[in-house]
Amino acid sequence: MPALPQYARVIIDRAIHRELDYAIPEGLRERIAIGSRLRVPFRDKSALGTVVQVLQETDAPGVRPIEAVVGDAPILSPALLELGQWISTYYCCPIEIVIRSLLPQVVRKGEVGWKKQLFVQPSANIPAEQLEALGRRAPRQAELLEAVMKLSAPVLATDLLRKTSLDNQTLRALQKRGLVELKEGAVARDPHANEEFMRTTSLTLNQEQVTALKGVEDALRDPESARPILLHGVTGSGKTEIYLQGIRLALNQGKTAIVLVPEISLTPQTVERFKGRFAEDPEQVAVLHSHLSEGERHDEWHKINSGRARIVIGARSAVFAPLKNLGLIVVDEEHETTYKQEEAPRYHARDVAVVRAKLEKCVVLLGSATPSLESYHNTTKGRYVLSELSQRVDENRMPLIRIVDLRLEARKDKSMIILSEKLRTAVGARLEKKEQTILFLNRRGFSTSLLCSNCGEARECPNCSVALTFHRDLNRLSCHLCGHTAAVPKKCPACGKDALIYSGFGTEKVEATVSAIFPQAVVRGMDADSMTRKEAYRDVLRSFRTGKIDILVGTQMIAKGLHFPNVTLVGIINADLALHMPDFRAGERTFQLLTQVSGRAGRGETSGEVFVQTFTPFSPSIQFARHHDFSGYFQQELEFREKCNFPPSNHAVLMTVRSSHPERAQFSAETLRRRLKENLGDEFVVGEPTPAPLKKLQGQYRFHILLRGQAIVRLSRKVRETLDKLPFPDDVLVTVDVDPYQLL
Ligand SMILES: [Zn+2]
Numbered sequence: 001m002p003a004l005p006q007y008a009r010v011i012i013d014r015a016i017h018r019e020l021d022y023a024i025p026e027g028l029r030e031r032i033a034i035g036s037r038l039r040v041p042f043r044d045k046s047a048l049g050t051v052v053q054v055l056q057e058t059d060a061p062g063v064r065p066i067e068a069v070v071g072d073a074p075i076l077s078p079a080l081l082e083l084g085q086w087i088s089t090y091y092c093c094p095i096e097i098v099i100r101s102l103l104p105q106v107v108r109k110g111e112v113g114w115k116k117q118l119f120v121q122p123s124a125n126i127p128a129e130q131l132e133a134l135g136r137r138a139p140r141q142a143e144l145l146e147a148v149m150k151l152s153a154p155v156l157a158t159d160l161l162r163k164t165s166l167d168n169q170t171l172r173a174l175q176k177r178g179l180v181e182l183k184e185g186a187v188a189r190d191p192h193a194n195e196e197f198m199r200t201t202s203l204t205l206n207q208e209q210v211t212a213l214k215g216v217e218d219a220l221r222d223p224e225s226a227r228p229i230l231l232h233g234v235t236g237s238g239k240t241e242i243y244l245q246g247i248r249l250a251l252n253q254g255k256t257a258i259v260l261v262p263e264i265s266l267t268p269q270t271v272e273r274f275k276g277r278f279a280e281d282p283e284q285v286a287v288l289h290s291h292l293s294e295g296e297r298h299d300e301w302h303k304i305n306s307g308r309a310r311i312v313i314g315a316r317s318a319v320f321a322p323l324k325n326l327g328l329i330v331v332d333e334e335h336e337t338t339y340k341q342e343e344a345p346r347y348h349a350r351d352v353a354v355v356r357a358k359l360e361k362c363v364v365l366l367g368s369a370t371p372s373l374e375s376y377h378n379t380t381k382g383r384y385v386l387s388e389l390s391q392r393v394d395e396n397r398m399p400l401i402r403i404v405d406l407r408l409e410a411r412k413d414k415s416m417i418i419l420s421e422k423l424r425t426a427v428g429a430r431l432e433k434k435e436q437t438i439l440f441l442n443r444r445g446f447s448t449s450l451l452c453s454n455c456g457e458a459r460e461c462p463n464c465s466v467a468l469t470f471h472r473d474l475n476r477l478s479c480h481l482c483g484h485t486a487a488v489p490k491k492c493p494a495c496g497k498d499a500l501i502y503s504g505f506g507t508e509k510v511e512a513t514v515s516a517i518f519p520q521a522v523v524r525g526m527d528a529d530s531m532t533r534k535e536a537y538r539d540v541l542r543s544f545r546t547g548k549i550d551i552l553v554g555t556q557m558i559a560k561g562l563h564f565p566n567v568t569l570v571g572i573i574n575a576d577l578a579l580h581m582p583d584f585r586a587g588e589r590t591f592q593l594l595t596q597v598s599g600r601a602g603r604g605e606t607s608g609e610v611f612v613q614t615f616t617p618f619s620p621s622i623q624f625a626r627h628h629d630f631s632g633y634f635q636q637e638l639e640f641r642e643k644c645n646f647p648p649s650n651h652a653v654l655m656t657v658r659s660s661h662p663e664r665a666q667f668s669a670e671t672l673r674r675r676l677k678e679n680l681g682d683e684f685v686v687g688e689p690t691p692a693p694l695k696k697l698q699g700q701y702r703f704h705i706l707l708r709g710q711a712i713v714r715l716s717r718k719v720r721e722t723l724d725k726l727p728f729p730d731d732v733l734v735t736v737d738v739d740p741y742q743l744l
């Protein structure tokens with residue numbers, strides 16, 4: 001037997017950038033292992049921390065003893081801790097911040113426990129004469145006691161009372177007589193307890209699907225040498241069925257599985273598909289997302305950690321689900337940028353999934369109708385295996401995509417920019433046939449700016465360098481970046497003239513315009529403003545599915561994997577919005593958006609039609625999307641990226657220097673750039689410091705430095721070293737974003 005550890009090396013939850021050693025008191029030695037959570041003395045207070053190493057000796061001076069162990073068992077497996085260390089190095093982020101992402105707060109702090117409820121069981125002996133007497137004097141108590149005596153195991157008191165239609169008073173009376181025992185027990189708060197799941201069985205696969213599943217099966221048989229699989233399947237090609245059957249194969253091997261989906265597609269419909277397929281034991285499916293209550297999150301997490309749950313469906317952070325014996329990780333919609341966390345640690349869940357799979361020797365399956373350039377590039381280099389589904393399962397044809405040239409429409413009549421004549425006619429035809437329409441615009445609000453036609457001033461946010469958006473339902477101006485709102489002025493505050501005009505339009509105005517053109521139609525809008533409540537989102541989707549809404553107008557919320565068989569028309573109000581973003585991925589995002597949104601049309605019996613309104617009808621991303629030509633688009637986009645040294649052929653690191661004093665931000669950025677240039681050498685490209693496209697955000701002035709190079713881990717390390725040696729003034733903040741997706 002190995003000697004029990006004497007010391008523990010601990011990462012404290014607070015950011016102090018180093019590990020500390022503590023002595024383990026005698027009584028705790030058997031309870032402490034890597035991953036244990038502890039309460040330890042730190043300076044003159046106590047703090048929470050995680051054990052990263054156990055030791056027999058230490059040469060650290062002044063070692064103090066551990067105060068207490070939090071929770072019963074280690075809650076971070078060595079494999080997850082190793083993953084955390086990789087994230088810390090790769091994404092240039094202190095390990096204590098990474099651990100905050102690895103463990104939900106409710107688990108880390110150990111303050112919330114299981115919900116306790118009363119369970120009933122019969123007492124050890126109940127004399128027959130007492131039962132008889134009870135029957136005469138208190139028939140209801142006798143009835144309840146009889147029900148209790150039939151139990152083979154304790155049951156929840158509330159369930160028993162509901163079934164017998166008897167009340168709590170009757171139960172308490174029996175307890176007083178000593179005829180039943182009431183005990184507190186832990187019950188799980190199941191976020192989906194009141195939902196019924198229709199049990200489903202495996203569907204018959206077409207030839208392409210059979211081949212795709214075979215690939216997963218082979219990989220599961222030899223996970224150690226398997227490469228990540230990229231499943232490129234057109235919209236409606238039955239990718240989910242491959243995930244479901246792949247998970248079944250992993251379960252049959254006695255293993256577990258994680259399914260990552262973008263937060264926005266984690267709808268009740270999605271959860272139902274998984275719970276329904278594995279309905280032989282609905283509790284084996286756990287769900288992790290941001291709408292869970294703290295109690296629910298605690299229960300789901302422990303259900304996973306204890307091995308009770310074997311399948312986890314969740315958004316980004318579910319990649320850290322503490323499953324043991326992992327067999328398969330599925331990343332659905334792997335191209336989605338919401339997998340990238342925009343605060344530290346700035347990790348990308350898809351890439352973390354690939355690394356976790358490697359560490360735990362499990363299979364990783366990435367799926368998308370529009371794979372990211374990074375993943376597709378990996379298949380051409382042989383790092384990933386490509387698996388393709390080119391047909392829709394219902395054998396429907398791909399929707400017909402028609403391009404509407406807004407330059408011609410604008411010449412006719414300005415109002416046509418919202419709804420061109422062609423799109424108008426198409427919507428009208430759908431209304432007559434009782435078919436449904438989705439109109440899509442990636443911009444919320446009513447008008448995107450309030451301008452003065454006399455002096456040209458726009459109403460800007462006082463904290464951010466963007467125009468305020470007018471929301472008609474609130475009758476206020478609002479900033480979409482910091483949440484600042486302001487009253488709508490009557491006159492221009494700059495020149496005092498009564499010359500204010502609204503310009504630009506968002507979903508609210510599209511909704512109003514469409515309602516005015518088609519007064520007989522039921523039109524509903526759906527965006528982040530109107531959908532702040534979870535139920536509102538569900539209600540609108542339900543009404544739309546049941547045909548109570550004719551036309552749905554929305555932002556990207558409606559672009560994701562929703563299935564509406566009666567939708568035969570999709571209109572993209574302005575395809576140029578994403579294209580003109582100052583971002584090297586603008587073209588990629590446009591292509592993905594058009595393809596994904598088009599995929600919403602024609603999922604039922606009738607094939608669909610898509611209208612794309614644009615001022616740049618000949619831009620490559622629009623033309624390739626129109627012809628459903630992914631590989632053509634990939635070739636030309638890759639060429640462009642290579643020419644400019646952008647990912648995927650190179651890695652990028654974006655550094656942002658910000659301060660409430662513009663000169664100090666700029667000065668610090670210039671100093672930082674000089675130091676980087678010295679430390680990084682010729683191997684890496686160090687860009688000039690430039691004001692960020694969003695030069696002011698929440699009162700802070702921002703400067704960017706973009707670094708590029710091949711050897712990303714070395715680059716990250718050198719960036720860390722440079723920052724550690726460079727003291728910045730207190731009011732200057734520097735952030736590092738490795739493989740950035742947000743360049744504003
Ligand atoms: Zn003015």
Ligand SMILES: [Zn+2]
Pocket residue numbers: 461462463464479480481482483484698
């Ligand atoms: Zn603002």
